[in-house]
Amino acid sequence: MSNKKKKTTVSRSIIRCLMIAWTARAVFSKMISLMGEEARLAGRSVVKMIILAIFSGILLVSIWFSVLAMIFIYFSSILLSPYLSLLIIILLNILLLLFISIIMRSTKKKLFFNELRKEIADLQK
Numbered sequence: 001m002s003n004k005k006k007k008t009t010v011s012r013s014i015i016r017c018l019m020i021a022w023t024a025r026a027v028f029s030k031m032i033s034l035m036g037e038e039a040r041l042a043g044r045s046v047v048k049m050i051i052l053a054i055f056s057g058i059l060l061v062s063i064w065f066s067v068l069a070m071i072f073i074y075f076s077s078i079l080l081s082p083y084l085s086l087l088i089i090i091l092l093n094i095l096l097l098l099f100i101s102i103i104m105r106s107t108k109k110k111l112f113f114n115e116l117r118k119e120i121a122d123l124q125k
Contacts, residue, residue: 072086
């Protein structure tokens with residue numbers, strides 16, 4: 001009787017293990033399909049963000065041209081010559097370009113992972 005009881009206990013354990021494995025396979029399968037769906041949604045979002053960034057850039061350029069035209073009209077209204085007005089606007093653009101390039105250069109320095117480089121150099125010593 002005891003031997004028969006052990007066999008049923010062993011067979012129940014094997015069935016339980018198989019059921020657990022089957023359930024784990026189903027869970028992992030659902031997780032993988034969910035990750036695939038999330039990746040597709042993320043890809044669509046990235047494409048939307050790129051399109052919106054392009055439109056934003058176009059709008060920004062058109063606004064900047066409008067501001068420059070208003071500055072030119074203002075300088076013309078105070079009786080500056082058109083050439084002098086254009087020269088002032090070009091100098092303004094050059095100054096803004098220099099300012100932006102300085103900011104970009106300081107930002108670029110932060111992209112080189114200086115702290116990580118220091119740690120790697122310390123490890124190599």
